[in-house]
Amino acid sequence: MNNSIVVGCDIGGSHISAALVDLDKKTLIKETFVRQSVNSNEGVSSIIDAWSNCITNTLKKGAIEKTAVGIAIPGPFDYEHGISLMKNQNKYEALYGVDVKELLAKKLGITSSQLTFMNDAACFLQGEMFAGAGTTFTRSVGLTLGTGLGSALYLNGHAVDGDLWCAAFRDGIAEDYLSGSWLKNSYLARTGRNVEHVKALCELVPADGQAEALLREFGRTLGEFVVEHLLDDKPDGLILGGNIAKAHPLFLSETKKVLAQQEQELPIKIAELGEMAAIYGAAGALK
Structure with a gap:
């Protein structure tokens, strides 16, 4: 064998x-x-x-x-x-x-x-570091953006659960603001219209300005969270996975702007291996 x-x-x-x-x-x-x-x-x-x-x-x-x-x-x-x-x-x-x-x-x-x-x-992060988007990184952070917020840290050759979903953030915890639930609930509150899932929300862009603005806001929120919670471990890269990450062209530029405004450099890659x-x-x- x-x-x-x-x-x-x-x-x-x-x-x-x-x-x-x-x-x-x-x-x-x-x-x-x-x-x-x-x-x-x-x-x-x-x-x-x-x-x-x-x-x-x-x-x-x-x-x-x-x-x-x-x-x-x-x-x-x-x-x-x-x-x-x-x-x-x-x-x-x-x-x-x-x-x-x-x-x-x-x-x-x-x-x-x-x-x-x-x-x-x-x-998720171990896999991306092993054979996916993170092969050029040595000390990284992974976030899965979906129904909830998942996180992991890769240090000394092994990934461990970051457990950041419940990290104190704004008026609550991180998952309150960085999840599909926040996107759907915020869209309903602002427009009075329901969307079944995040993919449906993304498909409204660019025709729906409210949806577009909401996703850009999500990107800024992500940037704020990165600055507040992810930089202390001095990672050399951030890998984003989960269904929301598939919509990165609609929000990631805003995340990078927040990092630049804070004079922080952190390469960001989108996960390659999927499920x-x-x-x-x-x-x-x-x-």
Whole structure:
């Protein structure tokens, strides 16, 4: 068996996706990609079976019997020991306090030491640093701009959860202002019109001046947040991911203006790996 070939997994509230990743070549073996739905409200055995089934299917597609497995999973979670701490989140309630690492390793026929869990936001940044937009950076920050705000810091070769969503900002916390919820709620408050999602809001530009102005304001808010919360660690780059980042032509110039006004230089790149970033990151953490 080629020890550089490992499994990277991304576990969400309703799915698991997995693929083999060649750590030496920094490539994802596309034909081994598997994505399956998971009912996170079921019992322990059903959830572990679903996860194991996805990983096993990936291994079969790559004609590999066993190898190390890296898993990106949301918190709260004891990543070192592989114990779920998720409670009252409408997902994986049955796993609370369970040694997931031991159960899943046993199901896969590998040792616990071959199974690694990592925060999903950290895996996004780890993946982009490993094989995406961050390969030229050495000390970076990652933000995922979507329904909520995710953050991670990459220091000394490893990404860790930045946990900045709840950082004090303006009259509340960062996520109050840097999320899809803020964009949708602000548009409704200013126009009396609902938009289903951020993509729909962006599609109104340039015909809708209110939508255009709102996105530019979002960019300035992002710049203010970067200056206030991200520069103390002296990063050499910022990587933006998440669905809102796809609309960067509509707001990022404003972010850069704020940085320039504060005489701050921070290269900003848009994530390149999409939903595969967490898989790359989970696998890359095994290197």
